[in-house]
Amino acid sequence: MKICIIGSGYVGLVSGACFSDLGNTVICVDINKLIVEKLNKGIIPIYEPGLQELVERNLKKKRLLFSTDISSSIKKSDIIFICVGTPTKNNKADLKYVYNVVKSIKSNLNKYKIIVTKSTVPVTTGDKIENILNSKKNKNKFDVVSNPEFLREGEAIRDFQYPDRVVIGTNSKKANKIMKNLYLPLIKKGSRYVNTSRRSSELIKYASNAFLATKITFINEIANLCEKSHIDVQDVATGMGLDDRIGSRFLRAGPAYGGSCFPKDTRALVSTGQIFKTNLSVVKSVINSNKKRNKLLLDRIKLILKNKIKNKNISFLGVTFKSGTDDMRESPSLKMIPFLVKKGAFVSYYEPTGQKKQFKSKNIIFYENIKDACQNADLIIIHTEWNEFKQLNFKKITKKRNFKIFDMRNLYSTSEMKKNKINYFSIGR
Numbered sequence: 001m002k003i004c005i006i007g008s009g010y011v012g013l014v015s016g017a018c019f020s021d022l023g024n025t026v027i028c029v030d031i032n033k034l035i036v037e038k039l040n041k042g043i044i045p046i047y048e049p050g051l052q053e054l055v056e057r058n059l060k061k062k063r064l065l066f067s068t069d070i071s072s073s074i075k076k077s078d079i080i081f082i083c084v085g086t087p088t089k090n091n092k093a094d095l096k097y098v099y100n101v102v103k104s105i106k107s108n109l110n111k112y113k114i115i116v117t118k119s120t121v122p123v124t125t126g127d128k129i130e131n132i133l134n135s136k137k138n139k140n141k142f143d144v145v146s147n148p149e150f151l152r153e154g155e156a157i158r159d160f161q162y163p164d165r166v167v168i169g170t171n172s173k174k175a176n177k178i179m180k181n182l183y184l185p186l187i188k189k190g191s192r193y194v195n196t197s198r199r200s201s202e203l204i205k206y207a208s209n210a211f212l213a214t215k216i217t218f219i220n221e222i223a224n225l226c227e228k229s230h231i232d233v234q235d236v237a238t239g240m241g242l243d244d245r246i247g248s249r250f251l252r253a254g255p256a257y258g259g260s261c262f263p264k265d266t267r268a269l270v271s272t273g274q275i276f277k278t279n280l281s282v283v284k285s286v287i288n289s290n291k292k293r294n295k296l297l298l299d300r301i302k303l304i305l306k307n308k309i310k311n312k313n314i315s316f317l318g319v320t321f322k323s324g325t326d327d328m329r330e331s332p333s334l335k336m337i338p339f340l341v342k343k344g345a346f347v348s349y350y351e352p353t354g355q356k357k358q359f360k361s362k363n364i365i366f367y368e369n370i371k372d373a374c375q376n377a378d379l380i381i382i383h384t385e386w387n388e389f390k391q392l393n394f395k396k397i398t399k400k401r402n403f404k405i406f407d408m409r410n411l412y413s414t415s416e417m418k419k420n421k422i423n424y425f426s427i428g429r
């Protein structure tokens with residue numbers, strides 16, 4: 001198939017590279033010239049394991065192309081995937097990037113095409129896109145299909161190539177047949193193919209993200225209770241997770257959930273509820289609880305430092321919202337680090353993906369390695385669960401004798417830390 005991907009970020013670039021690897025001809029378009037220039041040279045603008053090799057391989061085979069020319073890319077293609085961002089504006093999904101793309105599609109519909117929303121868009125967006133594209137001239141020239149993306153940053157290629165399910169929202173038999181054929185190599189490997197109405201498909205994405213955010217928030221609140229009642233939250237999570245109806249994933253207590261999806265998608269879902277006069281009280285309380293979590297963990301830091309934050313050296317290990325990605329969007333560190341500096345602390349941090357310029361203060365310094373970042377630490381905060389943080393000899397990397405550790409990811413055993421006489425604090429234990 002000839003595919004045009006519009007928006008070459010985390011989702012568009014991975015989808016484009018993976019579709020081309022399945023033998024399709026793919027043009028990835030972006031309005032950001034710099035991104036396209038880099039991609040044409042085989043330079044990947046984001047951190048995503050395995051993406052470099054995949055892009056290089058398909059660039060060489062000339063099945064994967066990058067362009068800023070949206071009009072000609074649309075005209076040449078049979079399927080157009082909209083993969084632009086849908087950030088939050090006034091607690092709703094801001095669809096301006098999506099509608100800009102739709103305008104370009106409208107003026108370049110030279111033959112029948114399937115327009116696919118892979119961006120996460122609220123229920124009824126597909127209907128609206130269809131209305132915009134509808135005209136006498138465009139009759140029978142298009143179908144609008146919803147095909148939400150479920151990949152996780154850091155695992156994006158595997159998730160794309162071996163998805164649990166492929167959801168296609170359309171009532172058009174023609175579009176459904178073409179889409180099923182496109183995904184056939186993945187279906188043959190065992191992925192479930194789910195054909196629903198377009199609105200159901202749009203809601204499946206939001207409901208899934210809201211449910212996962214709920215699971216994280218739930219275990220975070222249980223962790224709060226564990227801390228007060230001398231219970232290990234990990235025992236509780238293991239005991240709960242072994243129940244098939246619950247499942248063990250997303251039951252790891254830690255910082256507030258962040259990233260480019262859960263915060264904005266939970267807010268957008270509540271706003272969809274308001275449009276349809278439905279009170280999504282569970283999702284609202286998840287958003288509320290998650291918002292409070294940053295403050296709760298900052299209060300914990302104050303307690304660990306006995307209320308003396310001023311002039312303390314605090315080292316952060318990892319600043320992205322999770323491991324395996326360079327994505328800083330809505331990362332808890334963006335709230336925590338400036339707060340601590342405002343209270344007089346000096347923050348040093350090490351981030352495996354090399355985010356040097358995330359914070360604008362002379363009291364926040366990036367270091368190229370763990371040892372340099374931690375050598376003067378009064379408090380080390382393990383913020384992200386990168387593998388390289390899992391087996392550290394803290395006594396060797398820190399000069400201070402009475403340093404403390406706040407492990408927000410529960411990477412270490414409390415008994416080992418006790419045995420080594422390290423002042424160690426973690427979550428829900």
Ligand SMILES: NC(=O)c1ccc[n+]([C@@H]2O[C@H](COP(=O)([O-])OP(=O)(O)OC[C@H]3O[C@@H](n4cnc5c(N)ncnc54)[C@H](O)[C@@H]3O)[C@@H](O)[C@H]2O)c1
Pocket residue numbers: 006007008009010011012029030031032035070083084085086097100101118119120121149150151152153260261
């Ligand atoms: N990041 C994830 O893990 C993930 C997972 C599943 C779904 N999603 C959803 O996928 C969508 C995209 O997310 P992302 O993280 O890839 O966003 P992103 O910000 O990484 O990428 C979006 C890209 O679109 C480009 N763009 C904007 N307007 C354009 C236009 N008119 N023409 C061409 N390019 C344009 C931008 O320059 C940018 O490079 C969002 O709706 C998001 O919710 C994201």
